[in-house]
Amino acid sequence: MSKKVPLYIDGEFVASKSEQWIPVTNPATQEVIAEAPCATQSEMEAAVASAREAFKTWKEVPVSERARVMMRYQALLKEHHDEIAEILAQETGKTFEDAKGDVWRGIEVVEHAANIPSLLMGETVENVARSIDSYSYTQPLGICAGITPFNFPAMIPLWMFPVAIAAGNTFILKPSEQDPLTPTRLVELFEQAGAPKGVLQVLHGGKDQVDFILDHPEIRALSFVGSVPVAEYIYRRGTENGKRVQAFAGAKNHCVIMPDANKQQVINNLVGSSVGAAGQRCMAISVAVFVGAAKEWIPEVAEAIAKVRPGAWNDENAAYGPVISPQAKERIEKVITEGEQEGAKLLVDGRNYTVEGLPNGNWVGPTVFSGVTPDMNLYKTEIFGPVLSISEVETLDDALEMVNNNPYGNGTSIFTASGAAARKYQHEVEVGQVGINIPIPVPLPFFSFTGWKRSFFGDLHAYGKQAVRFYTETKTVTARWFESDIEATGPNMSIHLK
Numbered sequence: 001m002s003k004k005v006p007l008y009i010d011g012e013f014v015a016s017k018s019e020q021w022i023p024v025t026n027p028a029t030q031e032v033i034a035e036a037p038c039a040t041q042s043e044m045e046a047a048v049a050s051a052r053e054a055f056k057t058w059k060e061v062p063v064s065e066r067a068r069v070m071m072r073y074q075a076l077l078k079e080h081h082d083e084i085a086e087i088l089a090q091e092t093g094k095t096f097e098d099a100k101g102d103v104w105r106g107i108e109v110v111e112h113a114a115n116i117p118s119l120l121m122g123e124t125v126e127n128v129a130r131s132i133d134s135y136s137y138t139q140p141l142g143i144c145a146g147i148t149p150f151n152f153p154a155m156i157p158l159w160m161f162p163v164a165i166a167a168g169n170t171f172i173l174k175p176s177e178q179d180p181l182t183p184t185r186l187v188e189l190f191e192q193a194g195a196p197k198g199v200l201q202v203l204h205g206g207k208d209q210v211d212f213i214l215d216h217p218e219i220r221a222l223s224f225v226g227s228v229p230v231a232e233y234i235y236r237r238g239t240e241n242g243k244r245v246q247a248f249a250g251a252k253n254h255c256v257i258m259p260d261a262n263k264q265q266v267i268n269n270l271v272g273s274s275v276g277a278a279g280q281r282c283m284a285i286s287v288a289v290f291v292g293a294a295k296e297w298i299p300e301v302a303e304a305i306a307k308v309r310p311g312a313w314n315d316e317n318a319a320y321g322p323v324i325s326p327q328a329k330e331r332i333e334k335v336i337t338e339g340e341q342e343g344a345k346l347l348v349d350g351r352n353y354t355v356e357g358l359p360n361g362n363w364v365g366p367t368v369f370s371g372v373t374p375d376m377n378l379y380k381t382e383i384f385g386p387v388l389s390i391s392e393v394e395t396l397d398d399a400l401e402m403v404n405n406n407p408y409g410n411g412t413s414i415f416t417a418s419g420a421a422a423r424k425y426q427h428e429v430e431v432g433q434v435g436i437n438i439p440i441p442v443p444l445p446f447f448s449f450t451g452w453k454r455s456f457f458g459d460l461h462a463y464g465k466q467a468v469r470f471y472t473e474t475k476t477v478t479a480r481w482f483e484s485d486i487e488a489t490g491p492n493m494s495i496h497l498k
């Protein structure tokens with residue numbers, strides 16, 4: 001019998017009383033490795049009640065003590081790093097190396113959250129008026145929530161709850177139903193780090209559980225990461241209900257290749273950033289734009305990508321794993337078929353791919369198209385598979401026009417030896433995260449994850465200073481102390497501070 005994933009409510013891992021369970025499968029075999037419950041109404045209410053109660057005391061815990069929980073947590077995550085990566089690899093299909101990267105990028109956020117005392121500091125000005133001082137505090141909001149996608153089951157939950165909780169909030173996490181085992185392990189370690197009962201709750205499920213979070217009046221802020229249609233829905237319904245919402249969504253990331261770039265670097269970086277992780281990264285390069293004479297390198301890029309072999313998570317020679325589900329495989333293969341029909345040139349075809357010994361895996365082989373134009377569905381859709389589309393343009397201005405006309409704005413990169421070209425691209429491109437000779441420019445946690453346009457709905461971004469602002473309210477105090485021997489003046493009838 002497969003393992004039943006517990007909920008985490010009021011400091012206890014509890015077996016759900018739900019009658020609805022979602023199978024969690026190993027994408028390389030289809031074996032059901034666990035079942036996740038769709039939390040019931042009373043379980044969800046219990047989570048909110050516990051979060052409400054815990055907030056009353058947690059917000060009064062000194063900030064340095066809250067920081068120490070994060071310090072212990074990051075130490076525990078490091079100690080259990082490989083073990084978490086193994087759980088993660090089995091439920092996502094990621095290779096062990098890639099799974100370790102997922103865990104590591106999450107640990108970095110916890111390290112940052114351990115700096116919470118300085119991140120929460122307000123501002124002060126003395127003598128804003130005669131004998132009057134002003135200073136501000138950042139205070140927690142209350143109960144916050146997070147809804148996460150399948151593709152980074154360690155990193156993305158860790159973008160959210162450590163920062164929110166270190167800031168003094170309590171938090172309800174609803175992880176992806178496709179890989180709930182990794183978040184469960186993260187939560188066990190959080191408890192072990194000394195997080196008090198009730199500061200974190202975990203509810204599993206799908207749309208109904210998300211709707212509960214969206215509609216609950218006590219949940220003040222909601223962080224979401226996932227696909228565009230769901231992000232739009234979450235942002236609309238959450239903000240209509242008066243919540244603070246940040247919703248990170250899909251992408252179409254372009255890499256612009258200038259003819260003066262280092263050819264071998266271009267080839268190596270395009271291979272890893274396009275088909276790595278089976279293309280299931282929101283910052284994956286899905287479009288390579290070759291400028292001018294750089295187009296001569298296209299056959300060599302295709303040849304290098306054709307050599308990449310997917311395989312099981314524990315196969316050391318595998319470059320990437322299966323895609324998450326049979327539905328994802330079917331969707332990706334359909335886009336490839338349509339791409340051919342639309343007139344793009346299929347240089348490497350990853351359809352009907354098999355891996356020896358694993359006939360039931362959701363395999364999609366590396367795929368490369370050239371001659372891709374912006375009117376094609378292949379170009380417009382977020383494929384979220386190991387598929388690279390190649391376009392050719394004459395000038396850097398043409399490349400900029402193409403990238404800026406794309407509705408998404410998560411990430412982009414330029415490969416060049418010219419500082420002037422890189423500076424122009426960095427300045428003029430309408431995308432929130434730019435790499436210069438770096439294909440996947442995911443900022444470290446002391447910056448923020450700053451997607452633009454249809455890749456992000458909201459104002460304040462994930463992690464870094466922006467996340468601390470997202471999870472807090474600013475209170476500004478204007479104070480005057482009367483010396484007892486000062487004679488009281490008459491009433492001040494204006495708002496002018498004198």
Ligand code: NAD
Binds near residue numbers: 149207251
């Ligand atoms: P998804 O939108 O299908 O699911 C994300 C979460 O929303 C899950 O927890 C799921 O249970 C919930 N959900 C799904 N359908 C829902 C509905 N109709 N109503 C309410 N909730 C619903 O996304 P996914 O397939 O798990 O993840 C892949 C997507 O996430 C890609 O589009 C990828 O680009 C995006 N992503 C974006 C970022 C970013 O930072 N911009 C990072 C990672 C992933």
